[in-house]
Amino acid sequence: MREWIAPIAALAVTFAMPLQAQTGTVAQPPLAATPIPPAANTPWPGGTMALDVDASDVLRGIYKVTQTIPVATGTQRLTLLFPEWLPGNHAPRGPVAELVGLEFSAGGRALRWERDRVDVHAFHVDLAGANGPVVARFVHTSPLRSGEGRVTMTPEMLNLQWEKMSLYPAGHHVSRIGVTPTVTLPAGWNVASALSGRTRKGDTVTWASTDYETLVDSPVFAGLFYRQWPLGKAVQLNAFADTPAQLSLRESDRATMSKLVDEAEVTFGAPPYDRYEFLVALTARLGEIGLEHLQSTEIRLEQRTFLQWDQMAWDRNVIPHELVHAWNGKYRRPARMATPDYRMPMQGDLLWVYEGQTHFWGWVLAARSGVQSKDIVLGMIAQAAGQFAVATPGRAWRPVADTTRDPVAAARKPKPYPSYARGEDYYREAALVWLEADQVIRQGTGGTRGLDDFARAFFARSTAHPGLHTYERADVISALNAVHPYDWDRFFRERIDSAGRSAPLAGIETAGYRLVWKSQPNPYEAARMDQQRELDLSYSLGFTVDGSGEVSKPVWDSPAFRAGIVTGTTIVAVDTIAFTMEGLKLALERARQDKRPIQLLIRRDNRFTTVPVSYFAGLRWPWLEPATPGREAGLDRLLAPRSR
Numbered sequence: 339m340r341e342w343i344a345p346i347a348a349l350a351v352t353f354a355m356p357l358q359a360q361t362g363t364v365a366q367p368p369l370a371a372t373p374i375p376p377a378a379n380t381p382w383p384g385g386t387m388a389l390d391v392d393a394s395d396v397l398r399g400i401y402k403v404t405q406t407i408p409v410a411t412g413t414q415r416l417t418l419l420f421p422e423w424l425p426g427n428h429a430p431r432g433p434v435a436e437l438v439g440l441e442f443s444a445g446g447r448a449l450r451w452e453r454d455r456v457d458v459h460a461f462h463v464d465l466a467g468a469n470g471p472v473v474a475r476f477v478h479t480s481p482l483r484s485g486e487g488r489v490t491m492t493p494e495m496l497n498l499q500w501e502k503m504s505l506y507p508a509g510h511h512v513s514r515i516g517v518t519p520t521v522t523l524p525a526g527w528n529v530a531s532a533l534s535g536r537t538r539k540g541d542t543v544t545w546a547s548t549d550y551e552t553l554v555d556s557p558v559f560a561g562l563f564y565r566q567w568p569l570g571k572a573v574q575l576n577a578f579a580d581t582p583a584q585l586s587l588r589e590s591d592r593a594t595m596s597k598l599v600d601e602a603e604v605t606f607g608a609p610p611y612d613r614y615e616f617l618v619a620l621t622a623r624l625g626e627i628g629l630e631h632l633q634s635t636e637i638r639l640e641q642r643t644f645l646q647w648d649q650m651a652w653d654r655n656v657i658p659h660e661l662v663h664a665w666n667g668k669y670r671r672p673a674r675m676a677t678p679d680y681r682m683p684m685q686g687d688l689l690w691v692y693e694g695q696t697h698f699w700g701w702v703l704a705a706r707s708g709v710q711s712k713d714i715v716l717g718m719i720a721q722a723a724g725q726f727a728v729a730t731p732g733r734a735w736r737p738v739a740d741t742t743r744d745p746v747a748a749a750r751k752p753k754p755y756p757s758y759a760r761g762e763d764y765y766r767e768a769a770l771v772w773l774e775a776d777q778v779i780r781q782g783t784g785g786t787r788g789l790d791d792f793a794r795a796f797f798a799r800s801t802a803h804p805g806l807h808t809y810e811r812a813d814v815i816s817a818l819n820a821v822h823p824y825d826w827d828r829f830f831r832e833r834i835d836s837a838g839r840s841a842p843l844a845g846i847e848t849a850g851y852r853l854v855w856k857s858q859p860n861p862y863e864a865a866r867m868d869q870q871r872e873l874d875l876s877y878s879l880g881f882t883v884d885g886s887g888e889v890s891k892p893v894w895d896s897p898a899f900r901a902g903i904v905t906g907t908t909i910v911a912v913d914t915i916a917f918t919m920e921g922l923k924l925a926l927e928r929a930r931q932d933k934r935p936i937q938l939l940i941r942r943d944n945r946f947t948t949v950p951v952s953y954f955a956g957l958r959w960p961w962l963e964p965a966t967p968g969r970e971a972g973l974d975r976l977l978a979p980r981s982r
Contacts, residue, residue, distance in 0.1 A: 369452035369462035372415050375509035377678035382507055384408035384471070386516035386547050389504050393560070394524045394541070399491045401478040403503050408471040416463040416472060417454075417508040421501040421554065421680035426629045426667075428686045429745035433487060433502060434459050440476040445469035459681065460508065478503035481625070488625030495561030495578045497617075497624055497636060501554040501680065511678040515550040521558060528564035530576035532556045532615045532633035554680070555631045555668075559617040569596045571603065572613040579620040580641060587644045595657075598707035600981040602661055605703065605790055607798025610669030616657070620644065628656040630663030640869070651710045652865035655718065658709055659700035665797035666699070667692050673808035689742040690834050691814055694768020698776075699793070701769065705977035712977055716962045717862025719773075719846065722766040723853045724960025727841035729876040731894045732760035737837040738767050754905060757876075758894035767842055771833045774845030777972060778829070779822040781848065788976070791821045850971025851962045857927075859959040873919040877958040878926060879936075879951060883909060887917040897953035903940060910946070911939035923957060930956035 385408035392402040409416055422432040442449040442463050449468060454460035463472060480496075481487035490497045498521060506515055522542045523529060529536075533556045535546025548556075561578035565585040569575055575595055579585050595616075603609060615634040620641050629636040637660060643650045672692055674685035686692075701719060704710035710718075726733060741763045753759045776789035796817045800807070815826045833839065843853055855877070859867060867874055872884045880896020881889045887909040892899050903909075909917045912925045913936065925936045935950035964971050 366450070366464075369415065369450065369464055370455040372417060372454075372462045374417055374419075374454065374457060374460050374681070377511050377682065378509060379511050379514065379678070381514040382510050382516065383410040384413075384507070386518055387506075387550075388518050388520070389500070389553075390520045390522075391498065391503055392522045393491070393496055393498055394522050396491055396493050396496065396524055399480040399482050399489075401480065401491075401498070401503050403474070403476050403478060405474040405504060406471050407474065407505075407507060409465065409468075413465050416465055418461045418463065418474070418505040419508050419679070419681055420459040420461070420505055422459045423677065423680050423682065423684050424501055425555065425680075425684075426631075426663075427745070428684065428689060429749065430683070432459060432680070436479045436481070436487070436502070438477050438479055440474070443473050443475075444471065457681070461505065474505060484625060488627065490624065492580075492621065492623040494563065494580050495559070495619055495621065495624065497619065497627070498558040498560065499554075499636075500557065504550075504553075506550050506679070508679075508681070512551040512554070512680065513549050513678075516547055517550050517553050518544070518547040519553055520544040521560075523560050524562070527560050527562055528578075529558060529560040530564070530566070530574075530578075530615060530617055531558040532611075532613070532631065533558075556634065557617065557629075557631065557636055559619060559636070561619075567592050567595070569599050569616075571599050571609070572611075573599045573616070574614070575616045575618065577618045577620055577644070580623065584620045584641050584645060588647065591644070591647045594708045597979075597981065598658055598661065598703060598709050601703050601706045601979065602658070602665075604980045605699065605706075605793050606662075606665045607794045608800075610664055610799040614661075614664065616661075628660055630660045630667055632664055632668040635660035635663070649865070650869075651714050652717075652862050653869065654709055655700050655704050655715075658703040658707065659696055662696045662699045662703065665793075666696050669799060670797050670807050670809055673810050676806060676808045686742045686745065687739065688809075688811060688814075689762075690738055690764040690768035690771070691809075691811075693762075693765050694738075695772050697765045697769035698772040698789075702977060706979045706981075711861075713861045714865070715862075715977060716851075716973075717860035719770075720853065720860055720960040720962045721863055722770060723841065723843055723846060723962070724855075724877055726763075726767055726770070727843065727853060727960070729880070729893050729896075730757050730760065730763070732758045733767075734838050736760045737835055738764055738771070738833070739835045740837075741767075755894050756891060768834065770842040770845055771830075772845075773976075774833070774842070774848065775818070775826075775829070776976065777845050777848035778824060779818075780972060782822045782824060785975075787821055790980075792818055795820065846962060846973070847965070849973035849976065850965050850969075851973050852965050854961050854963050855958045856961050857957040857959075860961045863959050873922065874959075875922075875926075875957075877960065878955065879903075879953055883919065883922065885919060897951050901938075901949045901951045902947075903938065903949065903951070906942055908941045909938055910941050913937050914939075926953070926957050929954050 388406040390404045420432055420434045422430045424431045442451050450464040452462050480491040481489050525541055529543050533545040537544050559578055563579045563582045565577055567575040611633045617634055617636050619638045624638050627636050627638050637656055672688035677684055701715050705712045705715040741760055744762050780788045818826045872882050874882045876893055880893035880898040882891040883889050889907040890905055892904045912921050915921055929936050933954050935952045939948045
């Protein structure tokens with residue numbers, strides 16, 4: 339080894355030589371040594387930025403950005419940040435890798451820049467000798483396939499999210515940075531957004547100057563085929579589709595959406611918005627989304643949702659869920675999720691309130707308004723209860739509280755054994771906990787009060803707090819005690835903070851229903867499996883399988899798991915007969931009767947194996963049934979309409 343020492347030492351000396359000695363130019367200090375200042379509650383001193391996005395190249399799926407950042411006289415270095423911690427994502431999701439072709443200039447002269455060596459979302463720009471505002475030019479490359487990320491642009495429509503195609507100066511609250519947004523669209527396209535002060539010249543649309551926080555919270559939907567329906571109370575339904583025919587909505591269905599707005603205001607009180615825009619894409623080409631904002635929501639639904647309103651009811655819970663977020667999540671927000679910029683990490687330990695209670699109200703308002711039928715909503719609650727009762731063994735080790743860290747820890751990637759690892763169960767399991775909380779209040783007050791009373795007191799916009807109003811866990815408990823005194827701290831410590839508890843069925847049972855098992859799927863499960871072309875056997879064999887026999891979502895320690903059937907397995911034959919989903923269902927019924935194992939011929943990679951699966955309980959899907967048929971129960975009253 340010794341013979342290598344001299345050449346390596348000489349090489350080290352060469353690389354250590356000053357830049358001037360190597361190239362004849364003046365050595366310059368690394369820009370990445372510039373510290374990134376924390377966000378202060380002070381205005382950006384340079385003035386209002388201009389953000390111009392050319393979104394007209396839908397053929398190649400690219401957004402060309404020109405951003406002008408005024409700077410104060412004498413500024414020598416500028417640090418710009420690409421948003422990393424995105425609101426509603428609950429984790430650092432900023433797709434900085436899709437920012438390409440980055441150039442900076444001032445007064446027509448190129449500026450030297452360098453990415454920070456630790457924080458890859460930060461860019462340091464050398465302004466020595468610069469004259470005038472800094473102009474940044476770059477391209478945001480929308481993913482073209484789902485494997486590259488969420489697709490946001492197709493030949494018929496686009497979903498422009500400002501945070502993915504803009505930078506902001508470090509050192510200031512994003513609410514104190516001014517910006518004027520402009521977008522250029524393909525010829526003849528329509529546009530919808532919650533931004534105010536829209537003007538249009540040809541295919542270029544400009545909105546009034548706003549602050550950067552409001553801009554990020556105000557996405558744009560645009561497209562060739564568009565319709566808008568008024569829902570009353572300053573709420574609009576904006577829909578974009580692949581074809582004009584998909585934009586047909588019956589008046590009765592529009593009225594149902596209006597009823598949702600009414601029911602939300604009856605439940606939560608004064609809305610936190612002056613106007614609200616549902617932004618809906620009826621397509622399979624854009625990436626799936628359901629993302630909340632204070633004055634709008636981004637939603638993607640299947641193309642036939644409006645045309646086949648009744649058949650697609652199973653898939654519409656995202657609509658009431660995102661509307662509820664205007665109150666719970668945007669106006670009222672956990673204090674440590676209300677960060678001053680998009681660099682400071684958001685702490686999601688109260689997501690069981692932010693998302694869990696919103697999920698509960700999504701069920702309730704869907705039924706109260708008719709956006710989903712009561713049978714569909716009962717099916718959704720049954721599915722959640724069934725999953726946590728028999729198909730989520732990870733509850734033994736992982737409490738709901740820890741799942742609030744899952745968006746960061748798991749980055750929402752697929753897991754080999756999701757039933758044991760658990761995922762973001764702060765949505766559905768917490769919703770079942772909130773159902774129990776509602777019933778505790780109703781029992782304790784003789785039916786005179788419920789979680790509705792908490793919602794109106796806690797979420798309604800008040801004159802004392804007209805803007806963002808934050809909360810901590812103690813505030814939630816205090817507000818619950820104001821409705822009904824109870825040991826709420828212990829209640830949540832046992833159900834949210836502790837692992838290994840029995841299934842969260844107390845709310846269902848106290849509300850006069852019970853979880854039962856049937857050999858046919860409930861209406862929600864049936865419609866979901868039909869749409870997704872799969873057979874969910876989580877509650878029996880312990881996996882989901884599609885029409886080609888490909889297995890997914892294996893349940894830990896289920897009969898299939900014990901037989902070695904896991905993700906990546908393809909079922910080729912069932913009891914020597916070529917696989918079909920119907921054939922597999924018949925085999926489960928046969929095994930229930932004769933108690934002989936089901937013989938599955940499976941392929942995994944290039945290996946074929948016949949495995950016996952010893953399961954004899956037959957097909958099982960969860961349902962909710964009244965404990966006392968023919969009598970109105972607490973859950974019936976909870977789901978009944980409130981508005982007139």
